[in-house]
Amino acid sequence: MKAENIRRVWFVVFVIFFSFLGCEKEPEVDLKEFQIVKDAYNTGHLTVVQAILSDRKKERKLSIEEESLYLKSLFYLSEWNAFLEEWKGFERKTPELILYYFKVILLSKEKKQIGEEEEKRLLELMAVSPEACLLYLQWNEKRVKTKHKSLFLAQIKQFQNYLDRMNQEISKK
Template sequence: MMKITQSELWNVICLFGICFVLSCHKAEIDDPKEYQIVKNAYQSGHLTVVQAILMDRKKERELTTEETKLYFKSLFYLSEWREFFHEWDLLEAKPKELIFYYFKAILLSKDKRVVNLAEENALLELLPISPEACLLYLQWNGPKLKPNQKKIFLAQLKQFQTLIHRMDQELELR
């Protein structure tokens, strides 16, 4: 019988995760060159250019998922809260990555928005895997936190610390 070490098991799990993500990702970008230009503009900090280009494209056709993410990020970093929330209300499929930006926008804008159950559940789904999601949830919902919920968050904090410690050990071994 063959023994598998913990690090080998961890590597296999990570490999399966990467394969799963890649298999789920569908290429839906109409013109990769066009998208690359907008992406480069975003990465170099030309947010108003990105916003203008994507706003024009939005008038012509529906934005792809990747373009939508860039559009929302540009609105967020430009602090265009009214437009951000207006577009958010129109958005049907809300990618997990944008859930972070949505809750950050609520906190930064100090807008008194009613968060629907689907949006709150999307953030709750991210809690076990993201320290940032935990922090956002605590900032957004902190005053309403019950003592038993606080214990859960403290346990989650210990879990994240354990994972960081294990990752640090793995990096030292290499």
């Protein structure tokens, strides 16, 4: 009975050991360094941000926040191919970055296949974002059917109602 218990203990130790090896940690980011890069981004020094994060990327895997800033800087620097290359490996695709992705596709004028996940995320955004509706219409300019146009017209009225209500709230204050 003792030998069986010892085997179980060793089995548990091996499982725990290999599970730690298999877990990939999020890279630790020096908050001061990240704040410097973030401040550079916010003040419009996009080339500096792109250069710093490109160098860091060669040294280690970028954190999610760094990767997001890197993608945004590539977008605003009009480096479409680099943006699309980075997009392939990016995991956390925020609504803002989804909109940037479709803008890159439209601006680069390259025939790129849109991933099913990206298209689904854009469709989800259409209920709350006029920009998402516009990007969808531009991307699907020849495939939008007449019956879908009435849905978009209704969406325009809904967005206009929100704008009117916002205007009323602002004018009250």
